[in-house]
Amino acid sequence: MGMPDAPRLDRQVCFALYSASRAATAVYRTLLEELGLTYPQYLVMLVLWENEPRGVRELGEELGLDSGTLSPLLKRLEALALVERRRSAEDERRVAVHLTDAGRALSSKASGVPQHLAAAAGLSPRELDQLRETLGKLTAALHDSL
Amino acid sequence: MGMPDAPRLDRQVCFALYSASRAATAVYRTLLEELGLTYPQYLVMLVLWENEPRGVRELGEELGLDSGTLSPLLKRLEALALVERRRSAEDERRVAVHLTDAGRALSSKASGVPQHLAAAAGLSPRELDQLRETLGKLTAALHDSL
DNA sequence: GGAACGTAAGTTGTACACAATTGAATTGCC
């Protein structure tokens, strides 16, 4: 029944991680549908709601995404009229991403999302805390190993 | 400094999940490079190494992926001569995915991957166990909420 | 002040994910 030493074991943690991440994205998908955002777009908006304007590189550092991902994503946010990209006057290489009024206004419509997600998670606050901490350690160790 | 009630809190667990998952995929990317596989392709091979042949739908159920993801992925595995797809004779709708000799042989080359990943994770066996369990509960709850 | 180096954002190409649709094959139910 199966190959003698096929690495089944490893499916465990990494596959669990992969599955959980996709499941969370799926829940976000339904919640964010009425806002017209995807999960990565929502993450960018979260960063901008905290503090704006931000450079593309800055956004990339906060989210761990590179310009290959962010450039088209920001173009779509701009097409939705939620952000504006302006070439910096001092440094023409930089593009500052500003919120529009509509982008700022979306913040209040998104304010219920975290509670919905916490409810859908079905874990106690203690478990969520523990999970966040373990995932942080894991991410750091994985990055160090590269 | 920042919007009054922008939902920063929620970046925590879900963003941690998203980051950890991408970090794990990045480590797999370097490990699997010499095998010529991506992480999702490796997952499919793991399932096939366990038991073979499998239908596309079966693979999809094990991995939580649909035919829109699997069909092109399996085509690439076939182009690599690791699998063969054969229309079932009894039910012409079904496609059975078989391993080739090369596909079977790859199993031994992949046998070191789990250990490498466990080492890169930097977590104790107890933490990994706990993490796997919590992620399992989380994934189940998230799926139930849809 | 001009070449070498470095940095920022964008582009290209490959590979997932997933919703929605299609088309072929099977099953159920009259």
Add this chain to the structure above:
DNA sequence: GGCAATTCAATTGTGTACAACTTACGTTCC
């Protein structure tokens, strides 16, 4: 038996991810 409903895989279209490359701009250091 025959047709509607279902099932299966593939396809289409959109949106990430990320490596590799390009282009434009700045900085340094002669």
